[in-house]
Amino acid sequence: MITFENLTKTYQAKTVLGGPNQGVSGEIEAGGITSIIGANGAGKSTLLTIIGRLLAPTTGSVKVGGLDVARTPSATLAKKLAILRQDNHTTARLRVRELVAMGRFPHSRGRLTRGDRAAVDQAMTFVNLDDLADRFIDQLSGGQRQRVFIAMVLAQDADYILLDEPLNNLDMRHSVQMMQQLRRAADELGRTVVMVMHDLNFAAAYSDQLLAMADGQIVAHGPVRELMDGRLLTGVFGTPVQVMDVAGSPTALYCLGKACPPGLDCSQLPCCCEQPRVRVTLSGSAGR
Amino acid sequence: MAGYLGWNIRGNFEFAMQLRGATAGAMLVAAFAQAVATVIFHTVTANRILSPSVMGFDSLFVLMQTVLVALFGGQVLADTQGTPRLVVQTLVMVGFATLLYRWLFVRLAGGLYVTLLVGVVLGMAFNTVSTFLERLLHPTDYDLLSLALFGRLTSVDAAQLPLAFAVCAAVGVVVWRRRHVLDGLLLGRELATSIGIDHRRELTIMLALVALLVSFSTALVGPMTFFGFLVATLAYQLAGSHQHAQVLPMAFLLGVIGLAGGQFVLQHLFYASGFLTVILEFVGGIVFLAILIGNRKL
Numbered sequence: 001m002i003t004f005e006n007l008t009k010t011y012q013a014k015t016v017l018g019g020p021n022q023g024v025s026g027e028i029e030a031g032g033i034t035s036i037i038g039a040n041g042a043g044k045s046t047l048l049t050i051i052g053r054l055l056a057p058t059t060g061s062v063k064v065g066g067l068d069v070a071r072t073p074s075a076t077l078a079k080k081l082a083i084l085r086q087d088n089h090t091t092a093r094l095r096v097r098e099l100v101a102m103g104r105f106p107h108s109r110g111r112l113t114r115g116d117r118a119a120v121d122q123a124m125t126f127v128n129l130d131d132l133a134d135r136f137i138d139q140l141s142g143g144q145r146q147r148v149f150i151a152m153v154l155a156q157d158a159d160y161i162l163l164d165e166p167l168n169n170l171d172m173r174h175s176v177q178m179m180q181q182l183r184r185a186a187d188e189l190g191r192t193v194v195m196v197m198h199d200l201n202f203a204a205a206y207s208d209q210l211l212a213m214a215d216g217q218i219v220a221h222g223p224v225r226e227l228m229d230g231r232l233l234t235g236v237f238g239t240p241v242q243v244m245d246v247a248g249s250p251t252a253l254y255c256l257g258k259a260c261p262p263g264l265d266c267s268q269l270p271c272c273c274e275q276p277r278v279r280v281t282l283s284g285s286a287g288r
Numbered sequence: 289m290a291g292y293l294g295w296n297i298r299g300n301f302e303f304a305m306q307l308r309g310a311t312a313g314a315m316l317v318a319a320f321a322q323a324v325a326t327v328i329f330h331t332v333t334a335n336r337i338l339s340p341s342v343m344g345f346d347s348l349f350v351l352m353q354t355v356l357v358a359l360f361g362g363q364v365l366a367d368t369q370g371t372p373r374l375v376v377q378t379l380v381m382v383g384f385a386t387l388l389y390r391w392l393f394v395r396l397a398g399g400l401y402v403t404l405l406v407g408v409v410l411g412m413a414f415n416t417v418s419t420f421l422e423r424l425l426h427p428t429d430y431d432l433l434s435l436a437l438f439g440r441l442t443s444v445d446a447a448q449l450p451l452a453f454a455v456c457a458a459v460g461v462v463v464w465r466r467r468h469v470l471d472g473l474l475l476g477r478e479l480a481t482s483i484g485i486d487h488r489r490e491l492t493i494m495l496a497l498v499a500l501l502v503s504f505s506t507a508l509v510g511p512m513t514f515f516g517f518l519v520a521t522l523a524y525q526l527a528g529s530h531q532h533a534q535v536l537p538m539a540f541l542l543g544v545i546g547l548a549g550g551q552f553v554l555q556h557l558f559y560a561s562g563f564l565t566v567i568l569e570f571v572g573g574i575v576f577l578a579i580l581i582g583n584r585k586l
Contacts, residue, residue: 054478078484085478092474092530102475106484110468149479156483 002028002051002160002194007060009046017043017050017216023060026218028194030065030159032208033186035197037227039237043216044196045164051194052083052162064160078106082158086168088149096140096148097133100124103155123155126189127181143174150178154185161185163195167202175199179206200241200252204228212236225250311551313449314509319519319543320456321505324463325498326516327523327532327539331470332494336524337579339517340502344411346511348381349503351414357433358421375451377507378500385499448508455504459497466490467532474530514572519543521575 005025008018018024024047028034036044049055051062053069062069065080082103094102100123104116112120124130127147137145146166153161166182167175183206185191197203203210203224210227212220214236220227227233228250233241242253329340388406422430463470472485473494481487505512523539550568 052482054481074481074486075484078482081482083478083482088476088479094474094530098530102472102479102483105468105472110471152479153482 001030001066002062002064002192004047004051004062005060007047007050007062008058009043009050009055010058015216016041017046017057018060019217023057024216024218025060026211026221028192028209028211030192031186031190033182033193033195033206034209034211035195035203035207036211036213037197037200037203037236038213038219042213042236044213046216047213048162048164048194048196049083049085052081053077054083054085075106078156078158080158081160081162082153082156083162083164084149084153084166085164088145094137095133096129096135096137097124099137099148100129100151100155103152103157106156106158119157120155123151126154126185127151142169143171143178146170146174146178147181150181154189154191158191160192160194163193165196165198167197167199175202182206200233204250204252214238228252310449312548313453315547315551316544317449317452317456318505318509318512318515319547320460320540321501322512322516323519323523323539323543324459324536325501325505326520327536328463328470328494329498330520331473331532332491332498334474334476336521337576339513339520340498341411341511341513341516344407344414345381345385345499345502345506346513347411347414347418348384349377349506349511351418352377352380353433354418354421354425357429358425378503381503381506382496382499385495385503452504452508455500459501462493462497463532463536466493467536470494470532471530513569514576515543515546515568517576518568518572519546521579 004027006018006023007025008023009016024043036048038044046055050057051064051069053062053074056070064077067077067080069077069081097120101112101116101120103123104112104119107119108116124133127150129144129147129151132140132144132148137148140148146169150163150166153163163182166178170178179202182193182195186193186208197207207224209222210220210224211218212227212232219236220232228243230241230243230252233243233252239254243250244253245251326339329338330336388410422433425433469485469490472480472483473487473490475483477487480490519539519542522542523535526542527534527538529535546568554567
């Protein structure tokens with residue numbers, strides 16, 4: 001379980017997370033996939049990086065699996081919590097296997113045991129990297145490189161995995177593969193995955209829970225079906241969104257920004273013929 | 289190294305050994321300090337172009353000497369020769385570096401680039417002040433000063449060597465025990481933190497060690513801007529691995545080969561006892577420029 005209380009983050013005079021009077025509080029249950037959704041600048045990545053102890057909050061505290069993120073030694077925390085941001089690069093020329101093996105650092109402190117090597121192999125097999133094991137990282141495509149970093153995080157054997165936009169720069173095929181692999185990591189390996197997602201439908205299709213943020217506050221938090229609501233999402237993103245049922249899955253359709261074709265009206269297509277009438281009030285309380 | 293020590297000794301063996309032994313010792317210290325400091329600096333700053341001298345160390349050394357001469361005249365350099373001055377110089381430089389890092393990382397929280405920028409600007413400021421002071425100097429004093437400012441591998445005070453060796457050995461032990469942490473630091477702040485490295489703490493420790501090494505080396509044998517860069521760059525190519533367990537010894541070895549081999553060639557083949565460091569700086573500077581131009585994506 002991840003719990004955070006009264007979190008705020010302020011840069012100079014600008015508050016990017018939390019409000020003037022109260023911070024962001026909430027909890028994310030252990031197990032499954034939780035996606036944080038919201039418009040740009042809503043505080044999604046800020047919240048994720050604070051939970052992942054890459055950023056110190058201005059106020060508030062975070063506990064992951066019972067450990068206080070600010071106080072627990074980094075080495076202890078690394079066995080519980082792994083975080084991956086976008087655009088990872090290294091100055092050194094590393095081979096795939098060497099980088100994945102870095103994920104074992106919390107356990108081995110650099111001296112790999114047989115168990116560590118087995119965990120590395122397992123993680124590479126899990127994301128289908130076996131035939132790339134001896135390639136250099138800079139020789140890989142974006143999708144392959146992303147898989148390598150996911151493998152590294154899996155090899156770390158942490159219960160909680162935080163990912164900042166794991167689908168960034170991936171095409172449809174690789175996005176689907178990535179989400180399937182993360183789904184398997186949650187289901188088969190019992191990891192708790194929390195990630196920032198931009199593609200609402202990918203988030204809805206593969207997550208258990210959604211956490212919607214706007215203006216530095218949590219607007220709603222709950223099961224996917226509950227959050228996939230046109231009026232709610234319209235308020236969260238500040239643009240008309242309509243949710244339709246496609247083969248049993250709630251699917252968000254975005255406004256096209258042009259008038260409805262003849263013979264159709266707004267109930268059938270998410271066209272821009274009307275502005276959203278309802279705005280969700282940003283109360284800051286988790287909607288659960 | 290043995291070649292440098294033993295080749296072509298004429299006359300009093302003991303005297304030659306004393307002279308060359310001191311130089312050889314200074315070579316070991318300089319090679320170790322420059323090589324290790326540069327590799328660590330490259331690792332923690334996540335680049336392979338900038339070297340510790342960018343942080344203004346050499347300039348501070350020059351400024352300290354210049355101020356000394358400007359205040360007390362050229363004679364003071366000869367009068368204060370010895371271990372106390374070495375220790376004081378080193379302490380001042382480590383103090384300066386630690387202050388700078390502490391101030392930058394804690395107060396500004398500006399990260400590496402601000403630190404580097406401030407280092408560059410301070411280096412320029414020190415240089416400018418030095419140049420200004422040098423213009424005011426008496427020509428004789430200026431002569432004495434410029435003699436003190438170039439690398440003086442061949443005129444090292446042997447009495448300072450034991451201390452230098454001790455410092456290098458101590459730093460060597462600390463660095464060796466942290467070689468895996470250094471490997472992890474290669475991943476950058478965020479990934480290193482994710483795998484459980486206390487990035488800020490390690491960064492401070494490593495930068496302090498770099499400060500210590502560069503200061504000691506500079507105080508002992510004078511400024512060497514590109515030598516560390518030269519051996520570190522070669523070591524990355526030759527070590528065939530990213531692991532510091534291999535890169536660090538390789539860089540040290542290359543440093544010793546570069547200094548001892550260079551001095552051997554200079555002394556015995558060209559019968560000149562010119563400044564080896566000048567040649568090394570020349571070669572290092574050219575390699576630096578070549579890599580800078582060849583590698584546009586910095």
